[in-house]
Amino acid sequence: MRLEKVINRIEIQDEYKEFVEKYIDEILAEFGGQVHSLYMCGSVPKGTATPFKSDADFTLVCAKPEEIDYDKVSLIKDRLLAQYPFLTKIDTIVCSIDDVLHKPNEWGFWIKIICVCVHGPDLGEQVPPIVIAPAFILDLNTDTEAEVKRLHRLLAETDDPALKTRYIKGYAKRLIRALYSLVLEHTGVWEDDIVEMKNAIATYCEIDSAWVEELYACYLNPDVPVAEFLGLADQVYRYFEQALQTMAASRTASD
Structure with a gap:
């Protein structure tokens, strides 16, 4: 496709x-x-x-x-x-x-x-x-780990309220985009509308849908405690990382 x-x-x-x-x-x-x-x-x-x-x-x-x-x-x-x-x-x-x-x-x-x-x-x-194939999805996420770590560090270190809001919003969007990449083989299109991404993730991804809704809520209203958001972000990223590892292993086995 x-x-x-x-x-x-x-x-x-x-x-x-x-x-x-x-x-x-x-x-x-x-x-x-x-x-x-x-x-x-x-x-x-x-x-x-x-x-x-x-x-x-x-x-x-x-x-x-x-x-x-x-x-x-x-x-x-x-x-x-x-x-x-x-x-x-x-x-x-x-x-x-x-x-x-x-x-x-x-x-x-x-x-x-x-x-x-x-x-x-x-x-x-x-x-x-x-x-759309595992090779493409893996390549698409080449820098996701580094970017997630960067956003995590920036958010954990800043005391500036405006920067906290900016980082939470950006971090939430980055994770939603990463999760959406996992379901591309189901949707067949790259959405740039975050609501459509969220809905597709809820439909096709095995992740806890409550996490996705919370992540989207943080994107809409980033005025949440940093520790609370980072806890959610860590849960979501662990799921994503495991899904990506499974995809990579499956690809290797089929080569």
């Missing part, structure tokens, strides 16, 4: 068009020929963004990511956030052409399936079809 693209047509709402054009112009003015192509994902290119609730997510693809000055990217972000305050935040991921073309189940998946091209030649067209 092949994964289909999440966004088939760009439908940026009128109130966001100027911002997107300005972002592209500023990135190109700053980095010029270093940029191969630019991509977006999420509600803005889908045309479902909500002012003062939605953020903007970009991916910059270039030959040498190490040559991109992240401080300059941050300055562009800060200027545009001040100019367009209806955006909650602006995220920019930078990856290499080589990663997209030679890691089809990781960066290739991201560019081909999740993102849409808003400037330059679309590298996703050069990525082979993404086949």
Whole structure:
């Protein structure tokens, strides 16, 4: 079974068009020929963004990511956030052409399936079809363990209430996305709607559904005690880790 693209047509709402054009112009003015192509994902290119609730997510693809000055990217972000305050935040991921073309189940998946091209030649067209199979799901979760540990550490160490809220929300979403990857062979599509993810997990995953509902509640309302959330997150991740190990063992046995 092949994964289909999440966004088939760009439908940026009128109130966001100027911002997107300005972002592209500023990135190109700053980095010029270093940029191969630019991509977006999420509600803005889908045309479902909500002012003062939605953020903007970009991916910059270039030959040498190490040559991109992240401080300059941050300055562009800060200027545009001040100019367009209806955006909650602006995220920019930078990856290499080589990663997209030679890691089809990781960066290739991201560019081909999740993102849409808003400037330059679309590298996703050069990525082979993404086949839903254990190998793909395992590759998709290559960095999940490291990211979970990072979020756990950040949350445990911070005393800043605003950062606690941000980390809990991000951690909860990361775990829901990880769990959803386990049921892709049942759904056949990559959902970017967290409610649809949650419902699919409840339908197809053997995890305790109460954990999933609690995790979703924490995503919606991150104002929960850190210790309580980390206890839930640890339970969920242990289940996920075991499921992934079982998948890997099954794959090895069938090879």
